[in-house]
Amino acid sequence: MDKIKSIEDLRKLREQAKAFLRTRQGEVKVKIYISMGTVGIAAGSRDVLLAILDELQKRNFTDVQIIERGSMGLDVEEPVVGVDRDGVVVYYGHVAPEMARQIVASHVINGQIISDWVIAKE
């Protein structure tokens, strides 16, 4: 680590460090819900979760929390992924890992809902 030589450098470092701790603070731009009930896991939600994590890491987007949830009662639609952004929760059904990557790219990061895959809104 290089020495911090000015107040501006310290501010920059604080911003970076804040991004790392966002998971602990509960104030984030986007929340991603993944249903992890028995049916969800059987349908492959674990792979979806890994794909989402990988994509977020690749795109260096940290203003997000990933929350695992129980089944929401839509077993036929599993794996279900919910994205809570701009005050609206949008649920996607039958999410495959590749679809999850696209959801991250367009909805989570850029706010563009992929309406073809949406099954419910809150």
Add this chain to the structure above:
Amino acid sequence: MKFYRTHVLVAEDSKSLSKGAKEIEELLLREIRNLGLEKEILITPTGSLGYEDIGVAIAVYPEGIIYAPVTPKDVPLIVKEHFLKGRILSNISHEIGKKDVSLGISKAEKVLSVQKKVLLRRVGSINPESIEEYIAEDGYLALEKAFENGSEWVLNEVKNSELRGRGGAGFPTGKKWEFTAMAKSDVKFVICNADEGEPGTFKDRVLMEGDPHSIIEGMILAGFATGATYGYIYIRGEYELSIKRLSKAIEQAYDYGFLGKDILGSGFDFDIEIKKGAGAYVCGEETALLESIEGKRGEPRKKPPYPPTSGLFKRPTVINNVETLANIPPILVNGSNWFKQIGVPGSYGTKLFSLMGDVNYKGVIEIPFGVKLREIIEEVGFGVKGGKNLKVVILGGVSGSLISKEEIDTEVDFNSLAKIEAGPGSGSIVVLSEDRCIVDVVKNIAYFFRHESCGKCTPCRVGTDVIYRIVDNVSKGNGQREDLVKLEKLSNAMKLTSFCGLGQTTPNILLQSLTKFKEEWLAHIDERKCPSNICQFEPIKEEVINE
């Protein structure tokens, strides 16, 4: 920086470590590796979560759940059900900071109710060995503001905040700093008094173990305000974990440029060194502490001159308690007016207490000034252990004062306590139930002082010994009524003539017990009876006349 979906914080203060926190951390790491979760889940140590009395605690974010107590056999279940599948194990979980949660109110959740976390805010939410996590949680923000606004501003803010020293005497910190700032000298010092030797006090330890950088930042700010360029942390040798975490924090602060030459390009230099104490109670007294740092025998100096004008190596020296220094960064970040909104006039801010003795919840708590002692015992401590009646509270350690059952509705702040001749002192609340014998308590305290008197002045050296012998005699059933008069006389003499605070405060609790629990003393003497059945009486010796 790497992104983790879940952060798991394991409380690793010294008490949790003794209960096996390290093993739990290793077990968690092994379990998540078995399931291949190590890239998604961060496991990191943190300071006290406030549950160390129950057992090892872990906090899980983003859900904000605390599991306590966690035993090794819980770990695989937590990892498999919660971390992998997102199912919270309700039987051992508590939601952070909430009083009423759907999981059912357990004792652990209610602990927070009258508390307010200012100093303990980061304890248990960051990794104390990571400077970056400290910076993220507004760390070194006060330093940033201080360099922008200048040293005058720092001094004025601290003065305006009316912060009073948390070491026991309650001297206004701003005034102390001002004396040193005005003193002219080639070199000035800042000393952090971390020699927390008062029996029953461990609040500074929790702070140093959980948030060491806040103390370092406080010291840099004290140096900046007063013009001091060198700092010492005088710490108890027994506080191994605190020493380790503080050393690590100092090392990181040097690496990042918060210590050393030309800090953040401001032109201000500051260095910190840790000095380990050898465990003498008297070295918590500021002038004895100075002698000890200078490498001499730990004996108090004659006052005046006071340390702010002539302290370490006869140079102006600011000596502040750990908790006082930890108060400085939040005051500067939020402003002195914010600080004055907490607490009551005359005693602003929050105070850390080590709550212990016969209560159901023991640990370090943070209370805004002005809360009643009864509330602390009932709301935070969940009442006296085993449903017994309260007998007395020892407030402020062994040199503090006795608060009887009748006085328990007193608010805990400097002014209200002064009315009943007490003070928050070092911040320990020892609750004693009706099972305790006052003579036995006083005897224990007298034994402690006899051991710890440094021997410099006669009243204290001889007085502590004589007090112990008389009290011991009474507890064995060999006391006379005249002994009580003797104790009173001796106590008053010690108060008036002792050289330093140690001898002057030794008789405090003894004297108060003589007035508040006179019947109990008399029962020991007249009836040879201990009302609580604790004192062991010697059989009456029959006089054998040798012919």
